[in-house]
Amino acid sequence: MTRRLSILLVEDHTGIAHQVLDFLDGLQWQTDHAATGALGVQLATQNSYDVVLLDLNLPDMDGLQVCRAIKAGAPSNVPVLVLTARDAYEDKARGFRDGADDYLTKPFDLREVALRCEALARRRQLHVRQEMRVGAVTLLTREGRALYRDVALPLTQTGFNILLLLCREHPHAVSRSALLQHLWGSQPPDSDALKSHIYALRRQLDLAGGAGVLVTIPQLGYRLAFDAEGGDGG
Known part of the structure; x- marks a missing residue:
């Protein structure tokens, strides 16, 4: 490994x-x-x-x-x-x-x-499926591709990794510290790179029709807002 x-x-x-x-x-x-x-x-x-x-x-x-x-x-x-x-x-x-x-x-x-x-x-x-579905998001983990309502999301590798962790932990929120560790281990960038990547991921979801799907939880982190039946939250 x-x-x-x-x-x-x-x-x-x-x-x-x-x-x-x-x-x-x-x-x-x-x-x-x-x-x-x-x-x-x-x-x-x-x-x-x-x-x-x-x-x-x-x-x-x-x-x-x-x-x-x-x-x-x-x-x-x-x-x-x-x-x-x-x-x-x-x-x-x-x-x-x-x-x-x-x-x-x-x-x-x-x-x-x-x-x-x-x-x-x-x-x-x-045991991790090669295709993961959470709400309207589909992750093709082997290919490293993400879809929203079957529309491809043009994500960077970092954006895909953020979405992957959010999907794995859904419906729980993912803390900022957990995302930093997941992406960069013990040596995160000096600048506020995570905020920039979250912004870019949210923008791609918004453009694909997923406005409001990526939610910021104050003082905690981020989560995907899908209801129990798998539809968009709200």
Whole structure:
């Protein structure tokens, strides 16, 4: 796998967290860290990650409770890889029943952590349809093309990537920080490039008859305004 992965590590042990984060940073992966279960749930439900690495022994919440909350609240079905010292069969069975996608006991080889992350992300991508329909928008993901009511939208690659994330997370809003991470990782442009790309995407939707489809949510981000039946919002 050549693309960089976006990883959330939920781990309260400072030494282990530093080891994992340093190793993944060395792979040029994008990483966030939460030292508590509550922060882990918050980050996982507000941002888009390829994989969540989850310790079970957290100071404020049981890790399995965190796993259930992430699976219930995350805008996309993010894979959860449990990293824990609990190595009994009963613990593993409970973890899988509560939504864990994979299980790795401590001590672990960091190279194996990376391999398992790649496998989980790859498996997740296999379930992503090559044609995605949200409301009146159709994305041909393999071709990198977007249509609005079967009319082609002349988008830049960045505009397509923005629309792709908005469609994946629909009907949820996507935060500005999540879009910045999705587009540019940990090194976003200095200028307000995101605002310019949003303006261009909104203009193309407007010209195709989709006025009002791309909505700005104050203090949060952006979302696509389609009703439950798939028509235009409003």
